[in-house]
Amino acid sequence: MSELCNKYTAQDFKSDQEVRWCPGCGDHAILASVQKALPEVAEALNYTKERFTFVSGIGCSSRFPYYMNTYGFHSIHGRAAAIATGVKVANPKLSVWEITGDGDALAIGGNHFIHAVRRNIDINIILFNNEIYGLTKGQYSPTSKLGIITKTSPFGTVEHPFMPGEIVLGARGTFFARSLDVEVALTKDCMVAAAKHDGTSVVEVLQNCVIFNDGTHAGFVDREVREDRTIVLRHGEPMIFGKNKDKGLVLDVENMNLKVVKLGENGITEKDILVHNAKNPNPGIHMMLVNMKAPELPVALGVIRAVKDSTYDDNVRDQVLDVMKNAKIHSMDELLRSGDTWEVE
Structure with missing residues (x-):
């Protein structure tokens, strides 16, 4: 505890374990992003390294705690949210990070995931989304595209x-951000913002599995199309994107949806473009943003939603303090001597 937080570097958060993900796996970039983010988080929040804890479930991403020089807990399939919740409630001073995949979080762990979000527990959830089960060798997952051919859907999935x-957002989440594994700097910024948020923060990282689902995000991640098919949102700034920064988003009032316009056409200027408001309690525009799909609309990246609300941790603390304040019994001895008592001689 004697080290100064502001002297940490990414190297301080790297363990001595060999990173054993497949060469080219997007997990490597996500790991680097988190290790770059934590020194900045430690300095901003005045945290020592001992306050960081990583909890994972089961899956390729769940090896993550081994590669972090922090406290960690490699738990069981789909239960990372439950264990991360317990860690946080037991020791609210810890900065708790849950590492999970699209299968671990949204299939067997779906119930725990939505209730962690609903309760607004102050944990940070990093959801690796490669749209496939990688560790178990290529079965389709809850985020796999409709019609994809996998080992468990040889004729194509029939599930949306x-x-x-x-x-x-449907679980009343207060923070949601999205990034790409190849955008290390953007992912790092999302992690820092998530750590600073008081409540459940979810950062979805669209990640590539080079073995079982290579190129699943290629339609908007490939370098030649990325700038025209993604938009990086920043609070308080107009929603402008494109290789030449000449495209923007406006609200199509007739259809109650977002649409792309081009600056300079039909009299469109920057003043007509929607300004991103991540702090708007109303999730309407945020829901439209998270559902945008390329190539018709750009995939939204960055911090999409970040609103304030009471947290589960604070509510539990306040309730315990209130009960203690108003309790008539304050010790075990008082409890044993309360009510009708007698002495056996």
Whole structure:
């Protein structure tokens, strides 16, 4: 505890374990982003390294705690949210990070995921989304695209996929951000923002599995199309994107949806473009943003929603203090001597 927080570097958060993900896996970039983010978080929040704890479930991403020089807990399939919740409630001073995948969080762990979000527990959930089960060798997951051919859907899936952001907002989530594994700096910024948020923060990272689902995000991640098919949202700034920064988003009032316009056409100027308000309690525009799909609309990246609300941790603390204040019994001895008592001689 003697180290100064502002002297940490990414190297301080790297363990001595060999990173054993497949070469080219997007998990490597996410790990680097988190290790770059934590020194900034430690300095901003005046945290020592001992306050960081990583909890994972089961899946390729769940090896994460081994690679962090922090406290960690490699738990069981789908239960990372439950254990992270327990860690946080037991020791509210810890900065708790849950590492999970699209299968671990949204299939077997779906119930725990939505209730962690609903309760607004002050934990940070990083959801690795490669739209496939990688560790168990290529079965389709809750986020796999409709029609995809996998080992468990040889003729194509007949299920519509989850949109993680839609689930978070539907569960009354207070923070949701999205990034790409290849955008290390943006992912780092999302992690820092998540750590500073008081309440459940969910950061979805669209990640590539080079073995079982290579290129699943290629339609908007490939370098030649990325700038025209993604938009990085920043609170208080107009929603402008494109290789030439000449495209923007406006509200199509007739259809109550977002649409892309081009600056300079039909008299469109920057003043006509929607300004991103991540702090708006009304999730309407946020829901539209998380559901945008390329190529018709750009995929929204960055912090999409960040609103204030009471947290589960604070509510539990306040309730305990209130009960203690108003309790008539304050010790075990008082409890044993309360009510009708007698002495056996």
